[in-house]
Amino acid sequence: MYxxxxxxxxxxxxxxxxxxxxxxxxxxxxPSCGDSITVDISITDNVIDAIGFTGEGCAISMAAxxxxxxxxxxxxxxxxxxxxxEDMLEMIGIPLTTMxxxxxxxxxxxxxxxxxxxxxxxGEDV
Amino acid sequence: xxxxxxxxxxxTYLDTAATAQKPLRVFEAEHTFGLTRYANVxxxxxxxxxLATEAFEGARAVAAKFIGSTPQEIVFTKSxxxxxxxxxxxLPITKKSRIITSLLDHHSTFVPFQQAAxxxxxxxxxxxxxxxxxxxxxxxxxxxEKGCDVLAITxxxxxxxxxxxxxxxxxxxxxxNGRIVVDGAQAAAHLAIDVSHIDAFAFSGHKxxxxxxxxxxxVQKDVLSTLSPYQFGGEMIDAxxxxxxxxxxxxxxFEAGTPPITQAVxxxxxxxxxxxxxxxxxxxxxxxxxxxxKLVRMNATIIGPEEKVGCVSFxxxxxxxxxxxxxDKEHIAxxxxxxxxxxxxxxxGIPASVRISVGLYNTKEDxxxxxxxxxxxxxxxxx
Ligand SMILES: Cc1ncc(COP(=O)(O)O)c(C=O)c1O
Numbered sequence: 001m002y003x004x005x006x007x008x009x010x011x012x013x014x015x016x017x018x019x020x021x022x023x024x025x026x027x028x029x030x031p032s033c034g035d036s037i038t039v040d041i042s043i044t045d046n047v048i049d050a051i052g053f054t055g056e057g058c059a060i061s062m063a064a065x066x067x068x069x070x071x072x073x074x075x076x077x078x079x080x081x082x083x084x085x086e087d088m089l090e091m092i093g094i095p096l097t098t099m100x101x102x103x104x105x106x107x108x109x110x111x112x113x114x115x116x117x118x119x120x121x122x123g124e125d126v
Numbered sequence: 127x128x129x130x131x132x133x134x135x136x137x138t139y140l141d142t143a144a145t146a147q148k149p150l151r152v153f154e155a156e157h158t159f160g161l162t163r164y165a166n167v168x169x170x171x172x173x174x175x176x177l178a179t180e181a182f183e184g185a186r187a188v189a190a191k192f193i194g195s196t197p198q199e200i201v202f203t204k205s206x207x208x209x210x211x212x213x214x215x216x217l218p219i220t221k222k223s224r225i226i227t228s229l230l231d232h233h234s235t236f237v238p239f240q241q242a243a244x245x246x247x248x249x250x251x252x253x254x255x256x257x258x259x260x261x262x263x264x265x266x267x268x269x270x271e272k273g274c275d276v277l278a279i280t281x282x283x284x285x286x287x288x289x290x291x292x293x294x295x296x297x298x299x300x301x302x303n304g305r306i307v308v309d310g311a312q313a314a315a316h317l318a319i320d321v322s323h324i325d326a327f328a329f330s331g332h333k334x335x336x337x338x339x340x341x342x343x344x345v346q347k348d349v350l351s352t353l354s355p356y357q358f359g360g361e362m363i364d365a366x367x368x369x370x371x372x373x374x375x376x377x378x379x380f381e382a383g384t385p386p387i388t389q390a391v392x393x394x395x396x397x398x399x400x401x402x403x404x405x406x407x408x409x410x411x412x413x414x415x416x417x418x419x420k421l422v423r424m425n426a427t428i429i430g431p432e433e434k435v436g437c438v439s440f441x442x443x444x445x446x447x448x449x450x451x452x453x454d455k456e457h458i459a460x461x462x463x464x465x466x467x468x469x470x471x472x473x474x475g476i477p478a479s480v481r482i483s484v485g486l487y488n489t490k491e492d493x494x495x496x497x498x499x500x501x502x503x504x505x506x507x508x509x
Pocket of ligand 1: 144232283309312466
């Protein structure tokens with residue numbers, strides 16, 4: 001039903017494991033459908049060197065997380081923070097109804113929150 | 127039947143618990159009224175306003191008869207939700223009160239009474255379920271006997287399809303001099319209702335094949351006369367001076383402003399439609415039983431007890447959202463999510479479920495179609 005790449009990421013999610021000693025960890029839940037995700041990010045010199053997620057949800061939310069995390073490898077914290085809703089939709093690559101956009105955005109939302117918390121901790125302006 | 131519902135030619139509609147499709151005769155009744163008899167009610171001296179008032183009050187009488195009430199006890203609201211808010215605001219709830227609801231309850235009942243209890247500092251009790259996911263009547267009796275000022279509960283769960291014995295609950299509540307408030311949003315569409323022993327009962331027009339924007343609230347007259355107004359404005363006043371205002375008696379006190387006039391006429395036609403098709407409610411049950419049997423055979427996990435009316439909710443190894451989207455591609459409409467019962471889904475430990483619900487227009491073919499699509503879905507996801 002969904003395109004191949006969605007099903008592939010859903011069935012074989014990349015980076016789908018918790019990290020041992022993440023620099024930052026953050027959980028988000030979409031109460032309207034019960035999807036949940038925990039993102040672990042390890043950061044050295046503002047560059048993301050390891051990431052992992054665990055969670056439960058529909059194919060869209062889990063595939064979106066997997067795709068985002070694949071792209072995030074070795075991106076800088078600031079580059080990730082510039083990712084927009086449109087970037088995420090483009091990555092997902094299939095049209096989503098309003099209800100499903102929330103599913104598609106869950107991972108990006110969680111990652112951004114984690115990184116803002118990280119930056120606040122670093123004492124930087126955010 | 128299906129010729130009354132042209133929309134069903136292209137859509138397999140299995141989401142009647144969310145809202146029912148309307149028969150042509152409801153649109154026609156609203157159309158004719160709007161073109162020939164429409165005016166504001168209870169105001170005009172002119173003949174057209176008298177006609178409109180007659181139609182509006184006629185709808186009140188039909189609504190009363192539909193649930194075994196009287197017109198003096200019927201308040202038109204916007205919806206079940208508004209009715210529950212009205213009751214949660216106007217029933218006396220104090221620091222000493224004990225307010226009871228259940229895990230089965232829809233947010234529209236659960237939240238207004240939870241919030242009223244929080245505001246007043248009252249005790250808020252949520253009745254649990256048995257292992258099978260049925261309302262635990264033994265616990266219910268125990269909790270009510272500890273004291274009960276208000277029991278607010280659904281008569282028919284919009285998730286498990288369980289019918290609650292509100293007559294029995296009413297007896298226990300009345301022994302404690304409490305009030306029983308019944309959410310009839312689903313019950314009104316699937317069961318013959320008799321509110322003789324119920325203090326308050328609410329349902330929505332759009333779930334009984336009528337329009338949105340109108341709901342019916344029955345409040346037993348001795349209770350109604352003790353309630354203060356909920357909203358202020360035109361229609362509900364007796365006399366207004368600069369210093370103060372007095373209010374009308376009876377249902378009018380709770381109908382501030384211009385009411386949903388055309389919707390009342392549509393609702394009246396919808397209730398007649400349901401009353402004329404009581405025999406099909408038996409068929410609805412057979413359809414749900416048939417559907418449940420097929421679901422069990424494909425290893426779906428069914429929520430709640432086996433005896434069901436109106437709907438069946440379940441989980442499959444595929445996430446509920448993905449199931450609903452797959453079915454949508456086949457032009458089949460079902461609901462996926464928590465169906466406005468988060469506390470219930472939390473208690474069951476599931477994030478979301480799929481719900482198939484039926485109306486008077488559904489057929490065995492509709493069930494066969496959804497079951498075939500569900501099988502294809504499980505296969506496509508290869509789980
Ligand atoms: C059991 C139950 N109660 C209450 C409601 C609320 O009805 P409405 O949204 O029309 O106020 C619904 C439907 O959503 C329902 O299924």
